[in-house]
Amino acid sequence: MLEELNAIEREGIEALQQAGDTEALEAWRIVYFGSKGRLKQAMSLFRDVPREEKPAVGARLNAVQANLLLAFEQRREAIGAGGGGAARTAGPVLDLTEPGITPALGRRHIISRVREELCEVFARMGFESVSGPELEDDEHNFVKLNIPEDHPARDPIDNFYVDDPATTKRPRMLRSQTSTVQIRMMETREPPLKIVAPGRVYRPDTVDATHSFMFHQIEGLYVDRRVTMADLKTTLFQFARAYFGEGAEVRLRPSFFPFTEPSAEFDMKIALRPGDPPKWIELGGCGMVDPAVFESVGIDPEEWTGFAFGFGVERLAMGKYGIPDIRMLFENDLRFLNQI
Ligand code: DAH
Numbered sequence: 001m002l003e004e005l006n007a008i009e010r011e012g013i014e015a016l017q018q019a020g021d022t023e024a025l026e027a028w029r030i031v032y033f034g035s036k037g038r039l040k041q042a043m044s045l046f047r048d049v050p051r052e053e054k055p056a057v058g059a060r061l062n063a064v065q066a067n068l069l070l071a072f073e074q075r076r077e078a079i080g081a082g083g084g085g086a087a088r089t090a091g092p093v094l095d096l097t098e099p100g101i102t103p104a105l106g107r108r109h110i111i112s113r114v115r116e117e118l119c120e121v122f123a124r125m126g127f128e129s130v131s132g133p134e135l136e137d138d139e140h141n142f143v144k145l146n147i148p149e150d151h152p153a154r155d156p157i158d159n160f161y162v163d164d165p166a167t168t169k170r171p172r173m174l175r176s177q178t179s180t181v182q183i184r185m186m187e188t189r190e191p192p193l194k195i196v197a198p199g200r201v202y203r204p205d206t207v208d209a210t211h212s213f214m215f216h217q218i219e220g221l222y223v224d225r226r227v228t229m230a231d232l233k234t235t236l237f238q239f240a241r242a243y244f245g246e247g248a249e250v251r252l253r254p255s256f257f258p259f260t261e262p263s264a265e266f267d268m269k270i271a272l273r274p275g276d277p278p279k280w281i282e283l284g285g286c287g288m289v290d291p292a293v294f295e296s297v298g299i300d301p302e303e304w305t306g307f308a309f310g311f312g313v314e315r316l317a318m319g320k321y322g323i324p325d326i327r328m329l330f331e332n333d334l335r336f337l338n339q340i
Contacts, residue, residue, distance in 0.1 A: 001042075001049055001057050008038050009064045016075045025076055032068055039065055110340050111216060111329055114317040115198045118218050121242045125235060127196045127220060132181035134200055135162065137170045140180040144296040145259040160202045174202035178219035179259060179310055182289075185221060186297040191304050192224040198313060209325040216313035217284070223299070223306035229262065229288060232307035236266055236286065244268070244320060251280070260287025260308060270319040281319060284311030 012032050019025045032038050042061060049057050108116075119129040132140075142154050152158070153176070156165055163171035181197035198218040205211040222231070233252060240248040249269035257263040264286055271278040286309035291301035314326050321340050323329065328336050 001045060001053070002060055004045070005042060005057070005060050005064050008032070008042060009067060012038070012068045013071050016071050019075060019079075021079060025072070025079065029072065033072075039068070109337070110317055110321065110323075111313060114320070115216065115218070115313055118243065118313070118316065119196060119198060121239055122196045122218075122220065124242070125238065127194050127222075130181060130185060130195045130197050131199055132175075132178070132184045132197060134175055134202070135172060136175040136180050137172050138165065139170055140183045141173060141175050141177065144183045144293065145179055146290050146292040146296065147258045151258065158203065160204060176203050177201055177310060178217040179308070181219050182221045182259075182293075182308055183297060186223070186294075186299055191299060191306075193306070194222050194224075196220045207327065209327070212314070212326050212330065214330075215326070217310050218313055218316075220286075220309045221289070221306060222308075223289065223304050225304060227288075227305045227307055229307070232286060232288070232309070235307075236309065240268060243316065244270075249278070252286070255285060255287075257285050257287055259290050259293050260285070261290045263287035266309065266311070268319060272318060272322060272324045274322055281315065283315050283319070284309060286310070 012028075015028055015031070016025075019028050030037060034040070039061075042064075046054075046057065046061060119127075123129065138154070142151070147153055154165075159176055160174040161171050162173055165171040178197050178199050178201060181195075181199070185193055185195055185197075196218055197220075198216060200214055201217050202214050205213055207213065220235075222235070236252070237250060240250040251267050252264040253267055255263045255265040266283050266286055267280045268283050269278045270281050272281075286307065289306040289308050294301040294304065294306075314329055317323060317329065318326065323340070
């Protein structure tokens, strides 16, 4: 019996060395470890071994089994199980020099980032960021801003009214400008006031490269004693240099808004596409708060003066990042978003 076990071990190890691929290994496994394999046969002979030899033969039987199993595992690793039979060095398959897989990290949308940047720049000049509701009423959107009943800006065709303005006393609407927040601040707080209010506004415009039915504005308001147009100009020119860089070319152009007197438009010379010649682009409006607006919110215009401004956030983003079409900001195409 012991001789038989020695033979199984010797022949088994020799045969393993001949096995060159996965199929040969499997065939070997069936011959030695299969249900009718040589080790099973040896075990069935164990019954007939004389009692006093049983401990020694049993130990040898276990040892042969363990040795063959170990040799089998080593051979399998050497061949590279599942590796198509090509010989490989033993050991874990791990290439430490291979570059890692970069996880795809999301980030904030460009409009959110620009909004934060704008608030940051104005915060350095002492403006507090505040917000107001997007669902407004015509009193905050028009009446208290000194926009008369017959003004074309109040036309139902040009606004998203929620209530019918012809039959409702204080019709609700999606705000068409962030100037509403000026009114809300002056209604609820005492001057001096120094705020900026970024947010969404809505107008039923036909969508094209420069228009959208929803966009963002940032409103500014500074109310104090003896605020002048010079303060307004300094603030806006400093803002432009802080946001766009030292070379920013900006200008104020006389204009009209019902809620400011005098009023101006704030333009900047920018090229929307790299290589295009820079053009004057209107960033928004501004001016000195009209005394009629102060009166509508109960602030004495003899004591207080102020300036206000309202800029388009998309314009500011497009100008700085060279985005030629406003629709790119709302389509959420990752090929675009990943570039900025
Ligand atoms: N609300 C104006 C608009 O949407 C922009 C504006 C102009 C805001 C002059 C102001 C301002 O605060 O003083 O076109």
